[in-house]
Amino acid sequence: MKKLSVLFLFLVFNLGLAQEDPSNAYQKRVLEAAEVDLLFSYYNQDGENAAVTGGEGTEELTDATSSIVVKMPLNPDDVLTVDVGISAYSSASSSNIDPFDKVSSTASPFSASSGASQSDALVHFNPTYEHSSKDRNSVYSAQAYVSREYDYFSIGFGGGYTRMFNEKNTQLGASFQVYLDSWNPQYPIELREGFFDSRITGTGTYDPGFVEFDDETRNTYSLSLSLSQILGKRVQGSVFMDFVSQSGLLSTPHQRVYFSDVNDFFIEDFQLADGVERLPDSRFKIPIGARLNYYMNDLIVLRGYYRYYSDDWGITAHTASLEVPIKLNDKFTLYPNYRFYSQTAADYFYGKEIAVSTLDYYTSDYDLSAFDSHQYGMGVRYKDIFAGTKVFTFGLKTIDLRFNAYDRSDGLSSYIFSLGTTFVAD
Template sequence: MAGKQVEAAAVIDKIKIMKRIIIIFCLIAFVKSYSQTSEGSTTEYKKRVLETTEIDFLSSYYTQDGDNAAVSGGIGTEELTDATGTFVVSIPLNDDDILTIDAGVSAYTSASSSNIDPFDDGPADPFQASSGASRSDLWGNVTGSYSHSSDDRNEIWSTKLSVSTEYDYFSAGLGGSYTRLFNEKNTELSISGNVYIDSWNAIYPIELRPFGENGNRLNNPLFTRNNITGNTNYNPNFTPFDSEGRNSYSLGFGFSQILHKNVQGSLALDFVQQQGLLSTPFQRVYFSDVPNSFIDNFQLADDVEKLPDSRFKVAIGGRLNWYLNEVVVLRTFYRYYFDDWGITSHTASIEAPIKITDKFTLYPSYRFYNQTAADYFRPYETALSTDEFYTSDYDLSEYNANQFGFGISYTDIFTKAHIWKFGLKSIDLKFYQYDRDTSFSSSIITSGFNFIMD
């Protein structure tokens, strides 16, 4: 009971923090808009960066499945569904400044994560979902950003603050960017940076918890109520993580150039440094040199994944957009990525918007991705108990993936359709089908509605 009270108090504290951030940004918006209104009569006219308040409502529905769940050590169902809703409100504070508030909620149900505790309702099996509390979760995020453009519109500064939370994770982020336009706005340079301070509320597989500090080991009711088969002397060498914090720092550079009246190109270079708990506490690992123990059809974990406490990532990419004619535009993208965990990857994509009428556009697309395996990746039952690091998460394995997409958009710059005081400017609907060569597949449907205040 005391543990639940502590968790409830932590959730309440997180909600209070999110409310305070929203209040602070609203106060900034009020003060800025009031001061600019009082000074407006003394400044000369210039085109506003954003003419009026805009509201975007975004939603998505995502499903996935596969046979390599990391929660059950590289085997078992990866079935998951997720529904997300997000509101983005952009408020012009004056001619030059914009305040944006982005708030979203994501609710998911996962057969895979339900097996953090697979022994709570009937025979346990890695390919079957459990009905435990870990089967579903709710994620919430609030991001406030502020941008300022210079009088000549050749410089843009922005800053942002974000908070996100779910049952076992909390994150706070701060970031900013600077953009400079040259050559009659045909050339653009940008730099951005972000810092995220995260903390886990570590949740371990149910069978390992009695072997933590001061645990009652095989005297735990889990083992006294259930028969262990195979190696009945189950004795994992499990130690909870000392620290549950994670810090991420990113630095990005961008360059964009109009190459021709019909061609635009851009380059991007990004660096990310992560430190802290980079392992996922509830993902099991099975050792090949330790006898197997089972309850029902579920193999008991030998340990959780162990990964280094630092990771450095580098990505460099480029885009080339070619306006073929009034009907078709080609958008191409390529990115090369590598990190100090041994992963290298290549991403290539192409999208070809096709304008079929003044208001409707089709968006067929294709994306290819491949990567090498991390140095620490071990498929099911191939890790050794003497290894320093190990994981059976197939997100860190070697694989190829293909994604096909199709979308349609409706745009009405005159916003003839209205909901209350807001005119409907655009609607976007898209579908993507993603397939890996590791038996994993997913699909997602997204929608977006853009409104402007009259």
């Protein structure tokens, strides 16, 4: 299941680093008190280029995600963060892995089935440990990650190191991540062994000669480097670079492909698969980007972002965004934002019935096609400076409410609401 990123929900860890008191009589804690973040988002999308049905069909999807993030100071130098969440989705597209269990409508790529793959939940668990040096100029981190959904399991781990120089005006960072994933492939129903249906129509005999994937694992290794610098009283900038290597089953087993040199076969209005997407078993990605923050005055900040992306599948992409926080008063801040994205197509992308069966690699997933996209959004933050509002023994620190709308040149559109609250212990 391709999920656009519900990835508009994000966390910022305010570590409040400070220098050690020369007298050594008191060491300021990295995190003064435990904090709890409660996060929720609702995502909805629609389009007519579903990869599950070979690049043509409904892309309707809804996703509700909730997470709880607990940050706990273990001592003055160490912080443990635990992130636990669940994402429950309903997808008309993935329901058509088996489109023939409809009881009241004709099988079609433009309507949802009622099969088991119509809905599912992804559950994740992500603990992170951070240690700061006594002088607060070094931060070490280690983390783990586990997630599961009906056809995919992921386990990961990583670590990082951040070093501050020049009275903390300069910051260097390096981190790595490893993900060891495994598929439980859910092939299109008509490609499974023993499938037979007397309703099949077409010229000749439907016999795609489908062979299942041998490797059902996917491994991802990434290295991230960053440099942040305060350039002046009003300007802060940073640059970053990632190196990402993937190997294993990089195809999605339930995404159909239709060939131009193979006869068409149907059950009702649904075209049977000629095969599923086949992609190389390795991929190397390099994103390079920069951020620039300009503090116009006490009320307005400009936050600019640019990223260039390239991989060895032939995709190059450009991302540019601007966010302008506007401080209305001591408690309320608005966050208007805009994001532009453009990419070229992968070498292996073909629209429906464009690829031929003799090719080694092919996909009709429009996420790998050439497209432009625009995202518009608005957010509002409420900040209670004194955490006066109480829930049990926790005081309310912030409330964030955001809305973003997304439009893609191939017709995909989506929107997301997100709500985040932060509580701090007394």
